[in-house]
Amino acid sequence: MLQVFGVAGYSFMRRLPKYYGRYFLCSKQMHALTIVGHITAFRDYLFGTKKASKNENGSQLEKTDKVIAEADLLYLEGKYYEAYQLLNTVFDRLNSSVLWRISRVLFSIASNETLSYGERKHLIFEAYHLAKEAEEKTKTNFEVYKWLAILLKAKIDYATTHEKLKNIPNIKRYLMAALELNSRDITVLYLLGHWHYELASLTWFQKKLVTFFYSVIIPEANFQEAYEYFFKIETLKPNYFVTNTWMLAKSCYRIQNYEEANYYFDIVDVLSYRTTFERRCMNKIKKNYKNRAV
Known part of the structure; x- marks a missing residue:
């Protein structure tokens, strides 16, 4: 019954070691990429970042746009690990375009059947969390809502039957928001x-x-x-x-x-x-x- 619908109540500080540090214990390469990719974000979260000049901002935006384009191509080619690594070079909790793309890549990596149950669960939960952060930054990107719907479905596959049932309307709500932006x-x-x-x-x-x-x-x-x-x-x-x-x-x-x-x-x-x-x-x-x- 309800085949189509199969909390991470952690603060950022509590989630970081669990999710960012243990994504790819089955892959030494990706485990290293995860730590390196987010160490800057962790440092900036704790100590803040230097205010960038207009020229620096412009250069960073140009770099981000280029990375996004390259990551999209890698994703279409099924090179999810490479796309993940590339997106981490421009990781920014304020950039919804980067956040939802990382969510998408993590979802695809979690589909790898060689990963353990716990590893797939951590990937899905973090992907959903990042998609929620993307939603907080923008209300006009249909991709954000589409991936929120997909990831919520994936997330509640690990939940109780009651949680699955409660979230049925939320899945549709995200899908309708996406449809309104792109029919x-x-x-x-x-x-x-x-x-x-x-x-x-x-x-x-x-x-x-x-x-x-x-x-x-x-x-x-x-x-x-x-x-x-x-x-x-x-x-x-x-x-x-x-x-x-x-x-x-x-x-x-x-x-x-x-x-x-x-x-x-x-x-x-x-x-x-x-x-x-x-x-x-x-x-x-x-x-x-x-x-x-x-």
Whole structure:
């Protein structure tokens, strides 16, 4: 139940040794990068920094912009450790563009299955904390809200069932904030569609049980809205990725548009995967394809 939704109440001083010092115990190289990358931030936090001149500020901004561009390319190439190391050279708790990018990289590194449960948890918690700091600095960057939603979902995967249920509305709140700033972002649209689909799949009895045992009211959701989000992705980028076409087909089926559902089911049957994630999804889809499982 609620597959889509699976506190770090520490001050900065208490979090620093735990999170910054133990990220990559499985990797000597990255452990060293973590310590070196944040030692300046720690020093500045304790003692303050020298006020920079206008020329120095301009030079630093230019350097930061260049580093961000290079880090984005590394991220797209899947070179997450290198991107993390590069972003640390311009680490600044006041720069939301740097903060959310570090959060994104930490999330991707945490997806490494060779890391221990505790290491992945520390990465996710710190990534979420940095994304929250980015939100405090800006309210106009949709990437910040998108990654807050993604990281909150990842963070509560380590929480109790009650915490998961309580945060369902917060995930949507972040996604809607991102959508308001960018209505064409594929990831945001897909996550919103998935949010509606999973909640709409709950029966009346299941919702009542949640309320009875956890004192949490499940938000309203419906298959029609799920369909609209998935369909918008299909209009923006037809057959862009197999998981969206599959969810679109299932949503069509749920709203009793069987002809359209069969049309998209047939498309899924001939699509190819591009990533390991899509390959896993395709394997699951193939198992359910014959009976059009929803």
